[in-house]
Amino acid sequence: MRHDSAPARQSSARTIAKMLGLVDSMVGVMLMAIATGVLGFLCAISIPVFAVHGLLALSEGADDYTVTGVVVGLVFFALARAVLHYVEQLCNHYIAFKLLANIRDKVFAALRRLAPAKLAGADRGSLVSMITADVELLEVFYAHTISPVAIAVLTSGVMLGFFCWMDPALAVVPAVAYLVVGAVVPIWVYRSAGDAGLRIRTMSGALSSLVLGGLRGLREVRQYHAGEAHIRRMREASDELLGHQRGLRERTGVAIAATSALILVFSVAQLAWCVALLGAGSIDVGQMTVATVALFSSFGPVVALANLGTTLQGTIASGARVIGILEEEPLVHENVDGVEAPFTGATVRDVDFSYGEEQILRQVSADIPQGAIVGVSGRSGSGKSTLCRLLMRFWDVDAGRIALGEADVRDMRTSCLRRLEAFVEQDTHLFHDSIRDNLLMVRPDATPAQLEAACRAASVHDFIMSLPQGYDTMVGELGDTLSGGERQRLGLARAFLHDAPLLLLDEPTSNLDSLNEATILKSLVEQRAGRTVVLISHRQSTMAVADRVIGMDNGRVS
Numbered sequence: 023m024r025h026d027s028a029p030a031r032q033s034s035a036r037t038i039a040k041m042l043g044l045v046d047s048m049v050g051v052m053l054m055a056i057a058t059g060v061l062g063f064l065c066a067i068s069i070p071v072f073a074v075h076g077l078l079a080l081s082e083g084a085d086d087y088t089v090t091g092v093v094v095g096l097v098f099f100a101l102a103r104a105v106l107h108y109v110e111q112l113c114n115h116y117i118a119f120k121l122l123a124n125i126r127d128k129v130f131a132a133l134r135r136l137a138p139a140k141l142a143g144a145d146r147g148s149l150v151s152m153i154t155a156d157v158e159l160l161e162v163f164y165a166h167t168i169s170p171v172a173i174a175v176l177t178s179g180v181m182l183g184f185f186c187w188m189d190p191a192l193a194v195v196p197a198v199a200y201l202v203v204g205a206v207v208p209i210w211v212y213r214s215a216g217d218a219g220l221r222i223r224t225m226s227g228a229l230s231s232l233v234l235g236g237l238r239g240l241r242e243v244r245q246y247h248a249g250e251a252h253i254r255r256m257r258e259a260s261d262e263l264l265g266h267q268r269g270l271r272e273r274t275g276v277a278i279a280a281t282s283a284l285i286l287v288f289s290v291a292q293l294a295w296c297v298a299l300l301g302a303g304s305i306d307v308g309q310m311t312v313a314t315v316a317l318f319s320s321f322g323p324v325v326a327l328a329n330l331g332t333t334l335q336g337t338i339a340s341g342a343r344v345i346g347i348l349e350e351e352p353l354v355h356e357n358v359d360g361v362e363a364p365f366t367g368a369t370v371r372d373v374d375f376s377y378g379e380e381q382i383l384r385q386v387s388a389d390i391p392q393g394a395i396v397g398v399s400g401r402s403g404s405g406k407s408t409l410c411r412l413l414m415r416f417w418d419v420d421a422g423r424i425a426l427g428e429a430d431v432r433d434m435r436t437s438c439l440r441r442l443e444a445f446v447e448q449d450t451h452l453f454h455d456s457i458r459d460n461l462l463m464v465r466p467d468a469t470p471a472q473l474e475a476a477c478r479a480a481s482v483h484d485f486i487m488s489l490p491q492g493y494d495t496m497v498g499e500l501g502d503t504l505s506g507g508e509r510q511r512l513g514l515a516r517a518f519l520h521d522a523p524l525l526l527l528d529e530p531t532s533n534l535d536s537l538n539e540a541t542i543l544k545s546l547v548e549q550r551a552g553r554t555v556v557l558i559s560h561r562q563s564t565m566a567v568a569d570r571v572i573g574m575d576n577g578r579v580s
């Protein structure tokens with residue numbers, strides 16, 4: 023799955039539109055954030071403007087102004103500013119974190135939908151980076167982008183109205199100033215940053231992959247003295263990432279400096295323009311002072327936008343990756359309203375199948391009668407595991423038909439299919455949890471007696487009881503505190519506990535000694551009354567329990 027290419031496919035505008043679409047149910051809170059933000063900024067601007075205006079009025083001896091009145095007014099604006107700013111931040115962060123939780127939920131649902139066909143061969147590090155860092159970065163968009171843009175536009179609009187109300191000529195410099203600081207600078211920074219944000223997101227995904235790969239392959243790295251080379255690759259990747267991050271930060275620095283300089287230039291320009299208007303007799307000293315102070319103190323909302331130019335790059339890149347995965351079409355669509363049927367045997371008829379271009383199965387047919395143990399043998403790569411994956415409907419066949427009883431697996435409800443089949447693959451994944459929970463995940467309501475029976479059948483009960491905490495022993499994070507044979511037996515115990523009528527076992531005894539192999543084969547034979555088994559194995563001793571053996575050769579049944 024190539025989710026890294028998603029950003030390239032999606033335009034920034036489309037990504038922003040899609041990200042906005044995720045706000046849907048929180049429009050009310052967002053409007054609240056915008057309203058309190060605008061009022062808060064207007065209160066902040068009012069403090070110096072009212073102070074100057076009040077002082078001028080007091081110095082001129084205006085009747086309707088008193089020192090107490092001016093002070094009370096200033097305190098009111100200050101308190102209102104504090105409360106409004108608090109409410110605005112509260113609303114923005116409520117939206118952001120609520121949305122992040124929803125988005126994470128959607129991403130996990132998308133991954134469940136895509137697995138396993140679309141995730142086979144996916145870059146795990148990139149996925150981890152997307153689930154964690156990319157989703158996290160969307161907080162910037164939801165908490166610090168949407169409402170600040172609306173607040174800046176509305177506040178600047180109100181201020182321009184205020185300048186026009188005093189005298190239309192006083193609004194000329196502010197109009198240009200707001201446009202330059204709030205739009206021209208951020209767009210310039212955004213454009214000049216190019217695809218740096220996207221590259222940083224992609225590189226951080228690649229670095230995560232490298233670290234994860236190193237952790238997973240720690241043994242190989244140590245064994246072949248590849249540590250130095252691996253560290254060098256990590257350092258190179260990390261230096262490259264740092265270089266791009268530094269570049270982006272430098273641009274942010276330039277943007278901040280340019281913004282501060284422009285604010286001073288426009289304030290001085292407003293003062294000079296006001297002096298000219300004063301000289302021409304079109305405004306008085308009071309208007310001149312208030313107009314200059316009002317412009318100087320009203321840049322807050324647009325300054326918030328000036329910094330967006332650099333952060334927005336990374337945010338949109340992250341948004342594109344997240345939306346890319348949410349929109350990725352699964353290879354196999356879950357069937358939620360298909361037929362439910364009891365298991366009465368399986369048939370494979372004239373099946374063709376390829377992973378992408380490479381054809382793996384050609385005209386494969388096989389019968390798996392109820393209650394039989396059907397062996398599948400053949401050279402490595404001949405398509406034995408693929409046949410099991412098709413029986414599970416992890417992928418759909420290109421041609422032909424696979425049926426359980428009379429029902430085509432494509433027409434069956436996926437939940438029913440999962441209930442009827444259990445698949446033990448060559449590598450058993452154990453979660454960072456206790457052995458008990460690792461087993462009960464397939465049947466949470468199993469009784470202790472059922473759990474023990476499954477473990478005995480898989481010849482792993484005695485081993486578990488020999489551990490200091492028995493079934494409550496925690497499995498190491500990568501599962502490598504257990505031997506290959508122990509993991510394999512735990513995988514079998516899981517499948518036995520699942521108690522599906524069709525058991526697909528891919529090399530179930532490859533890591534076992536003959537004693538454990540014998541116990542497991544005995545269990546399979548003992549349970550055959552209620553169970554049908556497809557047994558892939560290279561071992562003659564394992565194949566001996568099969569009622570019939572299907573030979574596979576180069577994608578065909580031989």
Ligand SMILES: Nc1ncnc2c1ncn2[C@@H]1O[C@H](COP(=O)(O)OP(=O)(O)OP(=O)(O)O)[C@@H](O)[C@H]1O
Binds near residue numbers: 401402
């Ligand atoms: N997800 C995949 N994407 C692309 N090719 C795949 C995928 N899974 C398997 N293959 C390829 O399909 C072919 C058949 O693989 P399969 O695992 O079915 O063989 P097998 O007979 O079970 O082999 P073994 O005995 O070594 O387990 C192999 O060439 C393998 O490289």
